[in-house]
Amino acid sequence: MKKILLLLITIAFFSCKNEEAKKVEITSVTDYNEYLSAPLASLKEAEQTKDFWSKRLNNDTTGVGDIGPLAGVYGVLFSESGNVENLKHAETLYKKGMQYSANNKDAFARGLARNYISQHKFKEAKTVLEESYAGVSKKHETELMLFDVYMELGEYEKANKFLEKVKNPSDYNYLIRLSKWSDYRGDLDAAIKYMEQAKSIAESRNSKELKIWTYSNLGDYYGHAGRIKDAYQHYLMTLKLQPDNAYVKKGIAWITYAAEKNTKEANRILDTLAKKHPVPDYYLFKAELAEYDGDASKSNALTEAFLNAVSSNKTYGDMYNAYLIEIYADSDPEKALALANKEVTNRATPETYHLLALAQLSNGDKQNALETIEKYVEGKTYEPMAQYHSALVYKANGLDDKVKPIKDELLDASFELGPVLMKDIEKL
Secondary structure: OHHHHHHHHHHHHHHHHHHHHHOOOOOOHHHHHHHHOOOOHHHHHHHHHHHHHHHHOOOOOOOHHHHHHHHHHHHHHHHHHOOOHHHHHHHHHHHHHHHHOOOOHHHHHHHHHHHHHHOOOHHHHHHHHHHHHHOOOOHHHHHHHHHHHHHHHOOHHHHHHHHHHOOOOOOHHHHHHHHHHHHHOOOHHHHHHHHHHHHHHHHHHOOHHHHHHHHHHHHHHHHHOOOHHHHHHHHHHHHHHOOOOHHHHHHHHHHHHHHOOOHHHHHHHHHHHHHHOOOOHHHHHHHHHHHHOOOHHHHHHHHHHHHHHHHOOHHHOOOOHHHHHHHHHHHOHHHHHHHHHHHHHHOOOHHHHHHHHHHHHHOOOHHHHHHHHHHHOOOOOOOHHHHHHHHHHHHHOOOHHHHHHHHHHHHOOHHHHOHHHHHHHHOO
């Protein structure tokens, strides 16, 4: 009896030690707390800039010289406020600029294309850019954007062609695109290397705008690579330059949850964000936190809040389709399939096809799901969610030999995928 008791104590001791080992301390509230209450300086500045250009835009003339700056600042307002209506205002202005401009149509075309990309209207962006490129335009700037839109549409050969056209290892805009290309090819180390080179250029120019963009994106790459401390430091570097940057604050919230398992702190960060930058995304994040805490009722309510926020504002269009497909795959498979087919029509990429396969599987069509994965996803993307959905399809079709290597790979992506999904992956 004493031996059994001693054995149980020993097991309990090592179980506690293992749990302690799993807890990682990366963040410190004192590092970022002041930023959570930072005033919305970027939003205020954008609103003032909007007012300035709006006043200059004379209602009795086309005011074409003022349209571009005003459209651009509406794009900034969307980024800073989360209000999607600003994208529609910008779209209207860019179209007006293209209509009335005699000498600068291509600049308005690129602005409109960038706006369409933000709205997930990728085919429309492609059409605008290709028409502009065929006419009188600043070819280099349009080539950079054509790379962007071809990547979004999964037209990778065309994207690579334009990447070669703009090749210049000392150019910031080339390096960030080479980084994106490397990530698509599954070479994360190269993606990080090129982004770090872009970081050096941004710092040598002392460009606040470029440093903010580069630090935040490099932080994401470091997170994907499991370099969580580096990710955290780059998020802090971003906040030092832009204290009201909601994107990196959300990134820090993810670290407190996925790495440190501190849902209370993650919720606190998200609550401060939701008050100043209200977007539907936070509902889903908080739903996952509730699920991890074992509160299914709260998680379901937050997911429903997300669905209501998206469905009640038609201006979002297709911007949240990927999230909706995953939700409906569990709750409304037919709706998930309809949306997935629509997404594939909008942009036929491995990232949309794995969602189609998930929807097919949720409708009991495991054979078509397998065909979709084998034809359009397998070997064509290294994105963890695509790998996970591929594994689900393989398992449903009895292809356990294909599941194991994917499972092993996904277990190394625990930070990126999060604790809730890792529980499902462990069951594969």
